[in-house]
Amino acid sequence: MPETPARAPRPRDAVLALPAYIAGRRAEHELTAALASNESHHAPLPAVLEVLAHSSAAVNRYPDTASTALRERLAELFGVTVEETVVGAGSTGVLQQIIASLCDPGDEVVFAWRSFEAYPILARLAGAVPVAVPLRADEAHDLEAMADAVTPRTRVVLLCTPNNPTGVPLAAAELDAFLTRVPSDVLVVIDEAYIEYSGAAAVDSVALFRRHPNICILRTFSKAYGLAGLRVGYAIAAPAVAEGLRRTGLPFAVSALAQRAALASLEPAAAGEMRSRVAEVVAERSRLTAALRAQGWVVPDSSANFVWLRMPDADREALVDLLAANHILVRGYPGDGVRISIADAAATDRVVAVLARVTPPAAAALPASVVFA
Template structure:
């Protein structure tokens, strides 16, 4: 047997993989007393009418699911008013986004997105061989759509717009978005990522589906992980022109959406009243939390998601996270940017407010 020094070298990962930052997931609760508010999961379990249908699938999980997710795609199509040919599904909206980037990007192409925005964007772009292009947010936490339009080049293949944005919670401005789309060339696909759209107040909101119908280079990305409470099942979808949607289905992992996820997602779309009651409760708590935090001296943007955002420097960020952790509350910190706190039930939210009640103890924001 050859010595270790004479063994042939082992295969190496691509250089771009060596340089990838690790995706940082929110920490999970370790005890029953811990409030896990670091990940944007739903505080609620799956919708009651969905749970019983999920149970029927447990006796069938030895069988492969429908690889085409035909029934789920038909349900989504009926829900949003498109044809099933315009629907592609995948393991969460992140999985669908990976399908999008795989379908339209060659090495050297560019993917533009606001920053800070969803942490997976630069990772997925780099894995696809594309160049991530970060465009800083405006001081009011809005996407800088003028700067994003100016950043588009002949090599740009995808522009990602997250609305409401993660982690800031700020939605796209309808008028600015319309103007932006009029300036983006047709070779660039504009993906409007609406992972939190169900929590958004309707007044003045960007109607991404209406924009999709008018702009051939717009694609809408959504998920069942947030408002529908199916984060553990991993199912999301895209609405895209039929040729692109077919490309997304071709780049998907075979059987990537399991049969329980397909059943639960389709049933969730039918549970209109349960969903409206749930999101209304989240919106009410969001309004209360933002008002209380502002009253305590914090600068909080008008979030339209299921979380609130505290923009702050690293010293204040660490002080906030430490104080929350001392109270058995987990929140999500972002280096150089701030802290995101997911909304929960009223009692848990009151625990957060109790910790943050005195703004002055945390130093300069």
């Protein structure tokens, strides 16, 4: 009698159905302008380099899994309690903790689209239902439509400000009106990964948190602070929510090097150097935006370290390929457009020179609806 073939282990169906997270293309040529990932083009802050140089001898020891010193510094900085702070492996790691902590299978996570690519992936990984609400024609969150999308099954709403990849921030008055419509048992996550680049356009999320205990502020050291390779982010939330996030975090997920680098980044001198670097990026963002608009491109006002060009897919693919042929890597989003991260003046000049050879396409319409199977 023939033997029954052995069954091999396999991932859950929900995992097999997940799209892979696609990171920005990496530079493989020394002349390449790597503008596909929203990382800092600056070298790490001097204070960070000094800390790393003196801390590597202790990597045989486990880190403080509670990130106590960093949480205490963050609490001091924002005027909150240590119990209201959470540290995780980048803001994406903390976001995974948020969804795992609050969502049962079948619960809903509402977010704008297009926004951060990990949102629907993390929702489905937890068995939750991603509810994507199309952006407005001005590339901003449609907060009225997002409030309409909240149902009794909604557990989390994700607001990315400034939005990745469009760069458009939330407006304070619209956000206030939105918060009055959201039930108090729904967690509203204000994802501020790019907040340091926003200047006056930023909402006062800490003040909102004090008025609305169902707000969770989500931030990272990966962008303006230049610690993308060390993976450290944090959240501010009500004590009960924050405790749930800490319980769902992977033990020892944030290395001792990452914790010490983040602490060094918050020292006054280092923070001042970070702000100086941010000012350079903001200046280049303004210069690139003005130059592209002069060429006929439609560019929304960005409050992040990138600019956004919405266009049909055929034009998107051609533009990404043309820039790559000129050793400039950018991020293309199927069905939507192209995001160009900001680096130094030389990178801006190269992008402007290449795009000057292209006839800007007619702006593509935003999708009327988005479905994540």
